[in-house]
Structure formats: structure tokens, C-alpha cells
Amino acid sequence: MKKKIIIINGPNLNLLGEREQSQYGSITFDQLKKKCIEKTNELNLDLKFIQSNIEGEIVTIIQNARKEYDGMIINAAGFTHTSVSIRDALDIFKKPIIELHLSNIYKREEFRHKSMISNVVTGIICGLGGNGYILAINAMHELIKNGNR
Numbered sequence: 001m002k003k004k005i006i007i008i009n010g011p012n013l014n015l016l017g018e019r020e021q022s023q024y025g026s027i028t029f030d031q032l033k034k035k036c037i038e039k040t041n042e043l044n045l046d047l048k049f050i051q052s053n054i055e056g057e058i059v060t061i062i063q064n065a066r067k068e069y070d071g072m073i074i075n076a077a078g079f080t081h082t083s084v085s086i087r088d089a090l091d092i093f094k095k096p097i098i099e100l101h102l103s104n105i106y107k108r109e110e111f112r113h114k115s116m117i118s119n120v121v122t123g124i125i126c127g128l129g130g131n132g133y134i135l136a137i138n139a140m141h142e143l144i145k146n147g148n149r
């Protein structure tokens with residue numbers, strides 16, 4: 001059976017290509033989604049690519065994902081730095097999780113240096129722009145194959 005992964009994108013990532021190009025590059029959300037679909041097709045993975053601006057909605061998506069998906073990649077965007085609830089929901093997902101950021105959050109304002117979710121994820125990719133999504137899919141493919149969390 002095909003393994004299933006979910007990529008969750010937090011607030012404002014729907015405006016990629018328009019917002020802060022110096023941090024996030026010129027790739028649009030739709031272009032990024034298309035690249036991820038191509039990559040997962042190549043690796044024979046089933047992909048759900050989702051975005052929400054609403055914290056509670058993301059918590060519910062994470063909760064529901066635990067029954068359906070073999071791995072999760074999450075760019076929690078601004079909620080990375082604030083959300084205990086997203087962190088707690090991720091902790092319940094007992095399968096591989098990759099925390100992802102387009103920008104290098106440690107090179108930016110101090111409030112971005114703290115991630116609420118880093119200590120409940122398997123690994124972190126940041127600072128590599130849109131290509132980080134492709135690297136995360138490759139890494140998730142390996143994690144699922146090897147049965148790691």
C-alpha cells in the first residue's frame with residue numbers, strides 16, 4: 001500500500017511569492033504545492049498538502065492525521081513560536097514529524113529563535129527556501145521506510 005504523508009502550512013504561507021520575498025523567495029504557494037506533488041509522485045507517496053491561518057483548525061488537522069498518515073511535515077509559520085496547543089497535538093502524533101521553515105529562523109529576529117515544537121519533532125529543516133520542502137519529502141520517505149520516529 002502507498003504510504004501517506006501530510007504537509008501542513010501555517011498562517012500567511014498562502015501568500016508566498018507576495019510576502020517578504022527577501023526571506024521566502026519568489027516561489028508562489030501553488031508552485032510550491034506543484035513541486036511537492038511531483039516529488040511525492042516520483043517517490044510513490046500519497047500527499048495531502050494543506051494550509052490554514054487558524055490555530056485551532058491546525059490542531060484538529062494534526063489530531064485527525066494520526067489515524068490516516070504515516071508521516072507529517074509541518075511549517076507552522078508564526079505559530080511555531082507561540083503555540084503550546086500545536087506542540088501538544090504534535091506530541092500525540094507518534095510517527096515521524098519534520099519541522100520545516102523556508103527561512104533560517106536563527107538568523108532572524110530573536111522572537112523567532114524559540115520554537116515551541118522542536119522538542120516533539122523528529123528533525124528540523126530551515127533556511128533552504130522552497131527546496132527545503134523537497135529535502136523534507138526525501139527525508140520523510142527514508143524515515144517511513146526505516147520505521148523511525
Ligand code: DQA
Pocket residue numbers: 011012013075076077078079080100101102103104105112
Ligand atoms: C517561517 C518562519 C516563521 O518565523 C514565520 O513566522 C513564517 C514562516 C518560514 O517558513 O521561514 O511565517 O515558518
